[in-house]
Amino acid sequence: MLAQQLVNGLQLGGAYALVAVGYTLIFGVLNLLHLAHGEVFMVGAYVGLALALAGAPFWAALLGGMAGAAVLGLVIERVAFRPVRDRGSHVTPLMTTIAVSLVLQHAVVKLYGAEPVAFPQVFAVVPVSLGPVTVTSLQLVILGTSLALMALLDLVLRRTWLGRAIRATAENPTVASLLGVNVSLAIVAVFVLASALAGAAGVLLAANFTAVTPFFGVKVGLKALAVMLVGGLGNVPGAMVGGVLVGVVEALSVGYLASSYRDAFAFGVMILILLVRPTGLFGARLAAV
Amino acid sequence: MSGPPARSVSTPLLAVEQLTKRFGRVTALGAVDLRVAERAIHGVIGPNGAGKTTLFNVLTGLVAPDAGRVTLGGIDLTRLPSFRRTALGVCRTFQNVRLFGSMTVLENVMLGRHCRTRGGALAPLLRLPWRASERAATRRDAEAVLEFVGLAGKAHHRAVDLPYGDQRRTEIARALATEPRLLLLDEPAAGMNETETVEIADLIRRVHARDVTILLIEHKMSLVMGLCERVTVLSFGEKIAEGDPAEIRADARVIEAYLGAR
Numbered sequence: 235m236l237a238q239q240l241v242n243g244l245q246l247g248g249a250y251a252l253v254a255v256g257y258t259l260i261f262g263v264l265n266l267l268h269l270a271h272g273e274v275f276m277v278g279a280y281v282g283l284a285l286a287l288a289g290a291p292f293w294a295a296l297l298g299g300m301a302g303a304a305v306l307g308l309v310i311e312r313v314a315f316r317p318v319r320d321r322g323s324h325v326t327p328l329m330t331t332i333a334v335s336l337v338l339q340h341a342v343v344k345l346y347g348a349e350p351v352a353f354p355q356v357f358a359v360v361p362v363s364l365g366p367v368t369v370t371s372l373q374l375v376i377l378g379t380s381l382a383l384m385a386l387l388d389l390v391l392r393r394t395w396l397g398r399a400i401r402a403t404a405e406n407p408t409v410a411s412l413l414g415v416n417v418s419l420a421i422v423a424v425f426v427l428a429s430a431l432a433g434a435a436g437v438l439l440a441a442n443f444t445a446v447t448p449f450f451g452v453k454v455g456l457k458a459l460a461v462m463l464v465g466g467l468g469n470v471p472g473a474m475v476g477g478v479l480v481g482v483v484e485a486l487s488v489g490y491l492a493s494s495y496r497d498a499f500a501f502g503v504m505i506l507i508l509l510v511r512p513t514g515l516f517g518a519r520l521a522a523v
Numbered sequence: 524m525s526g527p528p529a530r531s532v533s534t535p536l537l538a539v540e541q542l543t544k545r546f547g548r549v550t551a552l553g554a555v556d557l558r559v560a561e562r563a564i565h566g567v568i569g570p571n572g573a574g575k576t577t578l579f580n581v582l583t584g585l586v587a588p589d590a591g592r593v594t595l596g597g598i599d600l601t602r603l604p605s606f607r608r609t610a611l612g613v614c615r616t617f618q619n620v621r622l623f624g625s626m627t628v629l630e631n632v633m634l635g636r637h638c639r640t641r642g643g644a645l646a647p648l649l650r651l652p653w654r655a656s657e658r659a660a661t662r663r664d665a666e667a668v669l670e671f672v673g674l675a676g677k678a679h680h681r682a683v684d685l686p687y688g689d690q691r692r693t694e695i696a697r698a699l700a701t702e703p704r705l706l707l708l709d710e711p712a713a714g715m716n717e718t719e720t721v722e723i724a725d726l727i728r729r730v731h732a733r734d735v736t737i738l739l740i741e742h743k744m745s746l747v748m749g750l751c752e753r754v755t756v757l758s759f760g761e762k763i764a765e766g767d768p769a770e771i772r773a774d775a776r777v778i779e780a781y782l783g784a785r
Binding site for chain 2: 398402
């Protein structure tokens with residue numbers, strides 16, 4: 235039973251981590267919160283849904299959701315961040331991204347209605363026994379995909395030209411630009427990466443919960459914010475660990491306590507951790523990848 | 524000066540014309556003209572607050588001038604963003620060292636190679652042959668620069684863990700990795716003792732021997748007078764003198780500016 239809930243938690247937490255990593259990347263390079271990131275996740279889910287309804291296989295729906303979210307992230311950077319980035323206060327982009335999130339929610343309501351839309355069963359969900367634990371093939375796909383994407387992100391940040399440029403921009407944009415890094419381009423790349431991961435999480439969780447609504451991104455977005463705080467602002471490995479932690483706590487509270495309090499437990503953990511460690515578990519910035 | 528003077532006057536590498544920058548009512552740079560000859564070591568001195576660092580900030584695009592023009596080899600840099608100037612061959616170090624604390628010495632220098640490689644996000648991971656070789660080349664280039672500045676053994680230390688003098692060398696290595704035509708050094712010997720200052724002077728000479736033109740801000744007169752073939756003196760944002768070290772040492776206005784400021 236415990237092992238079963240742990241697996242559920244890991245799978246949920248992996249998806250949370252994918253969204254939280256995006257928040258933290260964007261915060262790392264801009265020191266700004268992107269409050270429409272939950273809606274990027276939601277739009278990714280709807281793009282995946284549209285493809286799945288059109289008969290696309292799951293992997294195509296996943297890639298489509300990532301691509302759609304990435305394009306949306308690009309537009310949001312252009313519309314809601316770049317014009318206000320270096321001017322005005324830190325509050326301005328908070329408001330512009332809240333505006334974007336409302337526009338996106340209502341645009342999707344217009345297109346698909348406010349009612350939940352069922353996510354088609356894209357492949358045969360078969361139970362797989364792993365010792366005492368029974369997982370579904372879908373759970374394995376979700377967990378495997380989240381882990382693979384996070385490992386890929388970690389490699390990109392640590393080992394590539396682009397990753398070095400992003401880390402330099404996060405640590406000191408002025409010096410980065412003096413060394414020839416196109417800082418604006420690095421910021422755009424961060425939005426594309428962050429949004430693609432959120433889009434992937436959207437498709438994965440939509441398949442998991444078997445339905446999507448236009449407000450699907452609100453709760454997950456808030457939870458991912460909590461995950462970012464738990465892991466430490468701007469800290470990518472922190473967001474990964476924090477995501478898994480919050481997911482496991484949520485799954486355990488569903489399994490052993492009352493499922494209607496699952497969100498209360500998830501946020502309760504955040505409050506407890508922040509009381510003890512106000513800068514989160516890992517504290518440091520994106521630069522510390 | 525080794526070359527014929529006519530050539531250095533007609534074709535300077537760096538030409539600064541009527542450069543002006545005000546901060547509120549303070550004139551940090553007041554219509555400064557400056558020509559730096561190709562392959563020169565050119566010093567900029569002046570009392571604190573003379574506008575030396577502001578000059579570097581304008582030359583590298585960190586600060587936009589209110590008026591005036593900056594050209595490098597005839598190319599107008601005045602409106603270009605910093606990263607484009609770096610690509611065209613201008614790089615600098617800072618008075619207070621600014622290394623990337625989370626990166627190793629080698630990574631700091633590899634970042635300097637950024638503008639000379641095409642890069643890509645996923646390609647290196649896919650081990651595409653030409654990309655993999657580019658990554659290896661970046662690494663080799665960075666290691667060669669570290670060897671040149673004498674830090675080959677410290678490539679994998681975290682940059683901020685190094686002693687101060689080595690951090691300065693790392694910063695110079697990082698700037699050299701961008702393959703500058705013009706290297707701006709902002710007080711490279713600040714906070715160094717006599718031995719370290721001699722070592723830095725030696726490094727600057729070796730950089731110069733690689734055909735890099737150097738513009739040097741420095742307070743240590745022994746260093747400036749020993750290295751530079753030409754010196755410009757700023758005071759309160761104005762150019763008050765220019766000449767070879769002997770002329771500068773004898774210039775009444777320079778002596779007055781320094782005595783007045785002390």
